[in-house]
Amino acid sequence: ETGVTQSPTHLIKTRGQQVTLRCSSQSGHNTVSWYQQALGQGPQFIFQYYREEENGRGNFPPRFSGLQFPNYSSELNVNALELDDSALYLCASREGPGYDEQFFGPGTRLTVL
């Protein structure tokens, strides 16, 4: 069984640029959530996708957007990067929106200069 994978591992961007982060869910999981974790803080929920539709969103501006593909992999896109977007971005998958346990990927460390 393949776990949750994310790419890239690290990324450096400059303010104003756009970035796309990728996540492959664990086999058999159709629900993917994205989280932002700033250094020394707990994760913050960005949004969740189920069967290619966004079905939950946290308190993040519209420049944070996402996609889920038919194979349940997912992308997180961030436009007009700001310095405060520097964080660890975590993807988590679960068997379905009604399942309690979710499994996290290794994360993508984004640095905005």
Next chain:
Amino acid sequence: ELKVEQNPLFLSMQEGKNYTIYCNYSTTSDRLYWYRQDPGKSLESLFVLLSNGAVKQEGRLMASLDTKARLSTLHITAAVHDLSATYFCAVDMDSNYQLIWGAGTKLIIKP
């Protein structure tokens, strides 16, 4: 607005000692999660607590949930160095599986 507070935020203890981490939350929820995070690493699920009075144990860790008091505890028994990590609790908001997280408790266990 649902808030989740953990305490202590930092804990340094000796091997062999017992201690408890507390997680308080501000509104009704029946789902609480505990995760472990090692430095620079992702989050590892430890416990999922789904009802009032739920108690789960794994090795030297035991978690409990009191939904009436809006309190969960993570108890460490006879701590060992390998348990050094940051521990997070997270609460399900509005039963739609959006988790609200505590700030984390950084645990250092000295030999």
